[in-house]
Amino acid sequence: MMTNAQNPEEIVKAEGAQLDFSNDMTYGSYLDLDAILNAQHPLSPDHNEMLFIIQHQTSELWMKLMLHEMRAALMHLQQDQLHTVFKMLARVSRIMEQLVHAWTVLSTMTPPEYSALRPYLARSSGFQSYQYRQIEFLLGNKNAAMLKPHAHRADILQAVQHVYEAPSLYDEALRFMARQGLPVPAAYLDRDWTQPYQANADVQSAWLIAYQNPEQYWDVYQLGEKLTDIEDAFRQWRFRHLTTVERVIGFKRGTGGTSGVDYLRKMLDVVLFPELWRLRTEL
Template identity: 75%
Template structure:
């Protein structure tokens, strides 16, 4: 039996190279707009580490753009009783938050000395002004009218944040879904001022307990509850890594945008987005 003849590496390269003329067709870089993306980093300081600072925040904003895309579609699917599609989207958002958590791992390689060389060039710019982050918070139910103000100077961004502020959150849509499935929920949880932060309800907790005590009878709602818990779990980890990274780099200095920095971020760790889903675990 003869041995198979394998082509030489240089022959493979030559054969492949003959197929790689993209002068007339759309290329990889064209499709991804890489010229624009890779030229969007404009360091203002002579500090070596400013490139890290810029790239980390730009990539985080790209991940947040995808998270918003998925959250918006998931909320629409829940409103239309298309839960299998919503589950996939929400699972993806949870994985996006995991990516965002690991982004802080990279930024944490910036020491306080490194950051001190960059900070004077940042002016009043701050992550507090991220309109995409604010939309995510509003879509997840953490509504606060004061958080509209940082975007008031930019009409288009303000409009996007305002729309998320005024719309039912993902959790609001979930409670309405539960009511459509015949579970007893108070009217105050189903038709309310969507611009107000959600307040925990004993009646809502009892409705969720009904689902969790008989998951076989409410399987998709049970899965929806767990998707939401996964989502908040990942979001909490993101917030925690944010706090610890900021404290590691700047300690308890005030943030560049005038916020209290670590003090404010620590308060955000106490925010619970889907309170009944966490509270019911004590009673099961």
């Protein structure tokens, strides 16, 4: 029986002229794979340290993208370009889902396996992640004490402090609401941005107006839901972090000096956008 199908050898031969990349930019050179794939330098003889390193390195890459999207969303929000903001915030939520799954992979490490490599970590800790700190500050969880872990690097401290002193994503959301004619209190439109956000009944009432009149305030309504999506995903990220740490090290102190699980459990109680959660009771 005759067939037009080519066997694999014929396909490779036919494409052979296209397989010489010696004078072109390649997949590896574009992605700088030599640097990325040679950036793992285990300090212990333990097999499982590669998992530990790669999980944290890939998480930092996802956080880099998250910050890229959040900063751009903040800028477009200031310019009332909400369609672009919605796209970027949706992407932030999806990135957080990837970070949740990263903890699932790390949870395959057993307590004895982690104990074998822990002495080699010294005081290095995810608590010192300056990208994570900027994400928290952009989401409004401001705390001056969280600048201290970065004081040993002037350049990093400057970057983190810049976000600490600037309006958060939620602060800019309230400013946008005011520009749309919603009654956001003036004290929430220009304040000391370094102070932790305090829930306010009048802010909740302003959100409630938008939620009860979505056609009139569609952009505000959608913005509220995108922010809720982000906090929902952020809570899951934190919870997976907590459960993975408890599963792997129990109640030992963290390598960075925190109380470990007890500290992470307290962080679960932090509410980033309180009015968006409370107004649901009134709808």
